[in-house]
Every structure is written in structure tokens, then in C-alpha cells.
Amino acid sequence: MSGSGPSRDSDSGKAIVAEHLCKVFNVNKGFLRRTKSQVVAVKDVSFEVDYGELFGVVGPNGAGKTTIIKMLTTMLLPTSGRAIVLGHDCQKDVTKVRERIGIVLGGERGLYTRVSAVDNLNYFADLYGVQKNIRDKRVKELLDFMGLSDRAHNRVETFSKGMKQRLHLARGLINDPDIIFLDEPTLGLDPEISIETRHMIKELVEKGKTILLTTHYMFEADELCKRVAVIRNGEIVALDTPSGLKKYVMDTSVVEVEGFGITDKEVAKFKEIPDVVSVSADLGENKQILKLQTSKGSEIIAEVQQILKNSRIYDIKIKEPTLEDAYLRLVEG
Amino acid sequence: MPETMRVIYSAFRMAMLHWMADPQWVIPNIIAPFVFTTVALTLFKDSTGPFGLYAVLGGGMMGMWGNTIYSSGYAIEFEKWQGTLEEVIAAPSNLMHVITGRAISNALFGLTNMLAVLLIAGLIFRVPLGIADPLLFAVGLILTLLSVSALGLIFASAFVLSRSAQALTNGLETPLYIISGSMFPIALLPFWIHPAAYVLGPTWGIDAVRLATSADYASQSFWAGMNPSFAIFLDLMIMMLITLAYVFAATALFKIVEKRARTTGTMVEA
Numbered sequence: 043m044s045g046s047g048p049s050r051d052s053d054s055g056k057a058i059v060a061e062h063l064c065k066v067f068n069v070n071k072g073f074l075r076r077t078k079s080q081v082v083a084v085k086d087v088s089f090e091v092d093y094g095e096l097f098g099v100v101g102p103n104g105a106g107k108t109t110i111i112k113m114l115t116t117m118l119l120p121t122s123g124r125a126i127v128l129g130h131d132c133q134k135d136v137t138k139v140r141e142r143i144g145i146v147l148g149g150e151r152g153l154y155t156r157v158s159a160v161d162n163l164n165y166f167a168d169l170y171g172v173q174k175n176i177r178d179k180r181v182k183e184l185l186d187f188m189g190l191s192d193r194a195h196n197r198v199e200t201f202s203k204g205m206k207q208r209l210h211l212a213r214g215l216i217n218d219p220d221i222i223f224l225d226e227p228t229l230g231l232d233p234e235i236s237i238e239t240r241h242m243i244k245e246l247v248e249k250g251k252t253i254l255l256t257t258h259y260m261f262e263a264d265e266l267c268k269r270v271a272v273i274r275n276g277e278i279v280a281l282d283t284p285s286g287l288k289k290y291v292m293d294t295s296v297v298e299v300e301g302f303g304i305t306d307k308e309v310a311k312f313k314e315i316p317d318v319v320s321v322s323a324d325l326g327e328n329k330q331i332l333k334l335q336t337s338k339g340s341e342i343i344a345e346v347q348q349i350l351k352n353s354r355i356y357d358i359k360i361k362e363p364t365l366e367d368a369y370l371r372l373v374e375g
Numbered sequence: 376m377p378e379t380m381r382v383i384y385s386a387f388r389m390a391m392l393h394w395m396a397d398p399q400w401v402i403p404n405i406i407a408p409f410v411f412t413t414v415a416l417t418l419f420k421d422s423t424g425p426f427g428l429y430a431v432l433g434g435g436m437m438g439m440w441g442n443t444i445y446s447s448g449y450a451i452e453f454e455k456w457q458g459t460l461e462e463v464i465a466a467p468s469n470l471m472h473v474i475t476g477r478a479i480s481n482a483l484f485g486l487t488n489m490l491a492v493l494l495i496a497g498l499i500f501r502v503p504l505g506i507a508d509p510l511l512f513a514v515g516l517i518l519t520l521l522s523v524s525a526l527g528l529i530f531a532s533a534f535v536l537s538r539s540a541q542a543l544t545n546g547l548e549t550p551l552y553i554i555s556g557s558m559f560p561i562a563l564l565p566f567w568i569h570p571a572a573y574v575l576g577p578t579w580g581i582d583a584v585r586l587a588t589s590a591d592y593a594s595q596s597f598w599a600g601m602n603p604s605f606a607i608f609l610d611l612m613i614m615m616l617i618t619l620a621y622v623f624a625a626t627a628l629f630k631i632v633e634k635r636a637r638t639t640g641t642m643v644e645a
Contacts, residue, residue, distance in 0.1 A: 068639075147462070171381075
């Protein structure tokens, strides 16, 4: 794997330029009475990514993150707007863009499970036009980098989830891309493997790669990204550094309640309090965590105790807002 | 190796690895030919002349047809089921070259189907397997396989463009066996069916293979009365021209497939 920086052939000096990107899907329903409707997946999205930057795109399910990635990787045509990657128009210079980018889509699919890791990598190397002498060396290097050398000739169906994810990453790097698009790379992975994956992502940035990452996990975006775009209903609602985004909630603090027996009805009551900006609840079977983002600070504690009088409260903490709190405030409007 | 050939070879190799890894290939390639051969030889057991070999060839052709068209037609669907279609489309290589490699691999497996029929007939049913011109037989068989592969490319793109194409092909499987002359010579079919037979490349290939197999077939060939070697040459030339037309049609269809995939984003959904 090359450690040298990418060749910069963009007039704008940017690795990625998204200019007013829009994507509208036509949806046909029914058989006898066919109805046509339109779904706006992405609305007027514009941003730029510098060479060597790790840029994050966060948003809830269905916000349009994957659609943006697909337009930037030539897999989808925008309804309007322009996507420029490494100086090439994604709509017209499809092959030039594809040759120099890598894509890692999350999940366990996307690999040929009946064949070995080496066969998977060799195959994709050929599809990317990697010369045979370079291919063999690179496949070996990538398997070493991902810690898969011992299992190189085993069928992928015998791999654990974490091993498959590492193989996905190796496949995304097979053409030594200048830009890597990572779509939720740690989704569904256990904490240990997620940490390992994030470590690898950091190493790639150190090697000079530009990375566009989508994720659901705010701590991941906070740890890895230089800048983050928050997407809601297909639109960018904020774009800043993680610390810049946290400023959106600087006027608030987070009250974290740990308890048991908290009901959805009680959670709804918190949402009605005017000074509460956002409410998130993890109502597990054994332990429940309720987070209230509020401008009232510790003054709200009495009110919390009143609403939860029929529940058990183990602990109440006042915390500084995190990127997750900023995100919740932004996506909840 | 030129870029295109490398992609085709790599896709061919990947498909072969999958065939080998999946024991299900035994059903279409060994068990089905065995059934075909048994039925065909039972039907022709009281006939005189080279009917045994004729029936065996028919069974083999049918197996080859079904195997190749089914596998090639579902080549893109296979990538969907694997969840690899997005990754393949995102690569800079042409999707049609990838599917071509898969289709050729399927054709080669189709050939094993035919060989299995011949072996089963010869070793188990003791059918005499004398082939009049082994070289032309082999050339005819290989070119027919390529023609079937090219037809498979059209099916592959049609399956993606329209779900009804799948249902249509399933329904057309048996009529195709009949029209292409796999089951019995075209000459025995009503005249109005002949034009449909003539636009199928493999129809001509099957005629060539039968001519190369037995001199007794010459009277039922498209070129009755002509020198058999020249007749085979004409059959193969016509088939290659039709195959070329298939390739052009498939190229156009694949462009539509890719454009639609990039516009609607629905192609990769399993």
C-alpha cells in the first residue's frame, strides 16, 4: 500500500466538491391502480473536502447519507447539481473517478463467501486493472495490514464479522485509492473490533488518504473527523468541526438519569417541558438511561424527581454536552 | 494480457471457483443428463439406424441449453444474491465484460453436461459413439456454446430490466429446445415456426454438430444435398454472424441497464 500522497489534479484544489446535489426517486405503487410519487432523498447538498481530510457525514436512518456517497462514487446520477471527485465530474468521467476511489459499504455482504480472502482480493484487483506483479505484492501487504495473513486461503464464510469487515477494508484499498468512502464501517461490530477499525482508519489518514465517512456513532465522528456534516431529511443542517458543532449546545447541559421503571409516558412528559431541548432514552430491561438536554441545568432536578416519582432513580448526573447532544438537537430540529 | 481479456478471465475464474465450491452443480450436470439420456434411449430403443447417438446428442444439447441459459441469465442476479453487485458496478471495469466471463464459464460447465451425457450413454447404455468428423464436431460444439453464452448475455440484461423477462424465459425454455432443433430436426416442425428457429444462433450450431456426427443426418439438414463439410462451414458462419448480433444487442442492453441502475438506484436491491 502506497504511503505517498495523492496527485492533486483538481482545479479547485479540493479532493471532493459537492455542488447543490439533489436526488429525487420516482416511486410506483400498486398493480391495477398504479400511482406515481416522488421521494426527495437529497436536497441541495453542497460541501468540499480537502486532500488528506477525514470528513464525516452523520444523520439518522434515511437521512440521505448513503445516497450522497453513491452520487460521489458515480453509482447514482444526481437529479441536479454536480459532484466533482479528484477534479473529475462523477457524471461524465465515470471510469477516471472509479479508478482512483475505494468504497467500503458496511455490513457482512459484499464479499464472495464461498471463496478465499486471496481470491476475493485478486478478483477485485483485476476489476480495478491492477497489474499482476503489483497485485500479488499489494494483496499480501493488505492481508498483513488487516491481520488476515493466517487466514488468507480460507473461505470467507468461515470468517467472523470482524474479519469480514477487515477484508472489506482491504478490498476497498486494493487499487491504492486516493479517496476512500466508508459507509458505516463499524456498524454491528463489537467494541473491540470497532476500536481496531477506527485505529486502521486513522492510519490511513496518516498515510495521506482522503476519507469520507458516514456513521451513526457520534463518538466515532468526534474521535476521527476533522469536520462533520449533519444531515436531516436530505439536507445539511450543520457543517463544522466537532468542537464547532458542540457550540450549538454550549448554552445547555445534559442531565443524565439512571433508573428503573421509567415509562414512555414519562419520557413524553419531559419533551413537553419548554426548557428541555432534546430527550433521549435507552429504556433497557435491567438499566434505563434518560438524557435531557436543557438550559436549566441543575434547576431541573426537582422536576425530574417529580415526574419520575413512580420510578426508581439510581443516579442523576449533570454533564457537559457532547457531539451526540449537539447532533440530537440538530436532527430533532 | 489486455485489460478486457483479464477482466473476462478473472470473472470466468471466479465463476469456476463458485461452481466447484457448490456441490449443487451435480444436479444439472450429472443427474439431469443421466435422466435425459435414459428417457431418450428408452424412447428410441426399438428404432433402427443411428438413433441412439441422435437421441443422446439431443439430450446433451437440451441439458447444455438449459444449464447455460439459466446460469448466464441469472449472472447479474447471482451478484445481487451475493451482495457483491454494488462492489462490481463501482469498479472501473465494464459490467458486460464481467458477465461475459461468467457466461463463458457457464458454457464450459454446459459442455461438461454434454460430455456427461455421452459418457453415460457409452459406458452405461453401451450406445456406439462413433463420430464422423471429431474435429468439426468439437469446433461446432465450442462455437455453439459461445453462441448460447452470447444469448445468455441478452437474458442477463433483460432479467434486470424486467422482472417479467424471468417468467417469460422460464415459459420459453421448452419451446426453445424444440425450435432450436435440440429435440428433433427443424425439418419436422411446421413451416411457420422456421423463421423463429433461424434467428436462434444455436439452431445452426446444432445442425453443424449433427452433420459432423453422422452422415445419415445430411438429408434432414438445412443444406440437404450439399457437401457436409461445406454445409457445416455455412452453418457455423451464419451462427457466428447471429452471435455477433447478440453481442451488439447485449452491449446496447447493458448500457441501458447501467444507465437505469445509476438513475433509479434499484438494480442492486436483492
